[in-house]
Amino acid sequence: MAKLGSEHSSDAAAVTINRRVMEVCDSIGDFIEYWGFKGIHGRVWALLALSAEPLAQVQIAQYLGVSRSLVSGVIAELVDRGLVRAVDSSRNSPYVALTDFWPTVASVLRSREWMLLETVRQSLEGFVVDAERVGGDSIGQIYNLRRAYTLIKMTETAQNILRLLIGYPTAATADRMTQWLGHVGALVKRFKT
């Protein structure tokens, strides 16, 4: 049966397609770098997503031109995050990509972004509490307490928005997201006027 990166790759058409696939892998890699992953995660995932058949780690390493050791670690993380799944439970099982990645994105937002915001909020609160307690009168000469309160409020708002995003159903399917988008779009339009 035909396999990705097979002996037919000397064929001109296959070379063209392979280049296209690499472009997809690279662009998805670049994109995902800004979402808490490394570029290589996106490239491996994209390759699995475009492949008609499950791929073994060696094939992935060969196709992408990276070492087996790198693929090993990356696959482990992708499986851990629920973006990739082994076909069976054997040691040398090939892998497939999962396309319902909303749970993963939500999880990333939950752990990473939430914690960052919460740290900001707590540090701001610590500041204003201490400023009011030990600051005395002159504190307003040095620090802008009112602005600190504004920042706290903004942080809380950001946390509320984040909560909303995280709480979004499951649906990473294009259909549902489009539907959801329609609702929000109508709403925003109403809010704008």
Add this chain to the structure above:
Amino acid sequence: MAKLGSEHSSDAAAVTINRRVMEVCDSIGDFIEYWGFKGIHGRVWALLALSAEPLAQVQIAQYLGVSRSLVSGVIAELVDRGLVRAVDSSRNSPYVALTDFWPTVASVLRSREWMLLETVRQSLEGFVVDAERVGGDSIGQIYNLRRAYTLIKMTETAQNILRLLIGYPTAATADRMTQWLGHVGALVKRFKT
């Protein structure tokens, strides 16, 4: 007039406050790292935001314990992004932080995220076009074209959502955002059921 990091910093209370301020700077720095900036940008901005008076570059460098050369470059970028403003047009003018940073966030999303998504979409389209053109019958044995189409649709959906976010009025004020949040919240709740 009292100034940040002044000679009074030997005072116990001042030391406490200074530590709190540093915590705020660091946490905002950590947060902003995931939004296309470096940590130092957030720390400089936070210091300016909390300071009651405009600060000169030397003061910022001293307070944060970094070199003047670093502060110089960072300030230039922050001014360029519209997050910080010089008080007057003189060379040695001190700087203040601007808190309406939604335009900046929108601009970042517009340039960075949009381009990344657009590159992904184009590479996927290039792939399916070439696959259909030169692929012949066996292409389905090797590549999952249907999945490629799904990914294209998802990318377009993400672009639509992004457009919506970018198009969001101006309002970085906590009040307006909270209001907007309320609308969206009600909507999502309705969609969930």
Add this chain to the structure above:
DNA sequence: TTACTTGTTCACATCATTGTGAACAATGTA
């Protein structure tokens, strides 16, 4: 003017990230 302070630039040092290759473990196969 001279001396001093502040801001800017750039070549370099420092540090963190990313990827490699060799040794090993685990599995399949003759």
Add this chain to the structure above:
DNA sequence: TACATTGTTCACAATGATGTGAACAAGTAA
């Protein structure tokens, strides 16, 4: 069993990001 293949681990190399200091430019004050 012996042999080949695949996956895993870890110390290290390569690369890139981040910050520094020295030299310079531009202003300020004596």
